[in-house]
Amino acid sequence: MAETTTVNPAWEAKTINHNLSVRLAVKPADITWYKTICPGIWYGCLESDSAIWDSPLTQITRFDPGGFFYEHGHPDGEEILVLQGSFQDETGEYSPGSYQLNPEGFVHVPSSLEGCLTFVKLRQHGGDGRQAVKININDLSWQPTSIPQIKVKPLYQQEGFPDEVWIEQWEPGTTLPQVIEPKIREIFVLQGVWADELGEYPAGTWLRYPANCPYIPSSPTGCEVYVKTYAFRHLK
Numbered sequence: 001m002a003e004t005t006t007v008n009p010a011w012e013a014k015t016i017n018h019n020l021s022v023r024l025a026v027k028p029a030d031i032t033w034y035k036t037i038c039p040g041i042w043y044g045c046l047e048s049d050s051a052i053w054d055s056p057l058t059q060i061t062r063f064d065p066g067g068f069f070y071e072h073g074h075p076d077g078e079e080i081l082v083l084q085g086s087f088q089d090e091t092g093e094y095s096p097g098s099y100q101l102n103p104e105g106f107v108h109v110p111s112s113l114e115g116c117l118t119f120v121k122l123r124q125h126g127g128d129g130r131q132a133v134k135i136n137i138n139d140l141s142w143q144p145t146s147i148p149q150i151k152v153k154p155l156y157q158q159e160g161f162p163d164e165v166w167i168e169q170w171e172p173g174t175t176l177p178q179v180i181e182p183k184i185r186e187i188f189v190l191q192g193v194w195a196d197e198l199g200e201y202p203a204g205t206w207l208r209y210p211a212n213c214p215y216i217p218s219s220p221t222g223c224e225v226y227v228k229t230y231a232f233r234h235l236k
């Protein structure tokens with residue numbers, strides 16, 4: 001569990017990394033941790049657009065041992081990937097590698113007895129008919145891709161919705177030619193080192209490549225990364 005080196009005032013709504021046309025790489029050391037009003041709960045905010053409760057939000061949430069949220073709902077859904085420790089709510093207890101997509105209408109009281117670290121996305125899964133997902137990526141099998149050095153574990157894809165989520169594994173020394181994609185691509189580095197022509201990014205780094213942004217991805221050490229692509233985001 002990362003130590004808190006900076007104690008800031010309680011979280012207040014902020015605008016940070018909200019412009020989807022800007023290329024970003026936020027390393028773990030760049031994250032500022034904020035206390036919340038919930039006991040033992042900290043936010044490291046990666047993406048927010050002015051108001052935490054009604055805007056798309058991407059964050060690392062840290063639970064101190066015994067930390068808990070008050071009961072809350074999730075308009076436009078919630079996505080949780082457990083990174084460390086044990087996360088718990090009414091639906092069960094979730095170990096590292098657990099991935100949940102909770103569509104809108106979901107209400108819970110999350111907590112953690114031992115403490116945990118989670119990667120969370122809020123208000124990015126709106127619309128009726130979303131399928132809930134509750135799986136552990138460690139239980140899934142790697143599937144081949146058209147590139148022999150890259151394998152995937154699909155997590156979420158649903159007809160009629162623009163977003164897609166999967167885990168990607170790159171063998172050490174893999175480099176691709178310049179990539180240009182029509183969708184926005186977000187990456188969260190889970191293991192190893194992700195790299196592009198601008199730098200190298202350790203585990204815990206969150207990156208966002210805008211649509212049609214050229215870049216040259218590679219992995220010197222090999223890596224596992226969470227990947228999310230989407231064509232657009234509904235506007236608030």
Ligand SMILES: [Fe+2]
Pocket residue numbers: 072074078108110
């Ligand atoms: Fe929640």
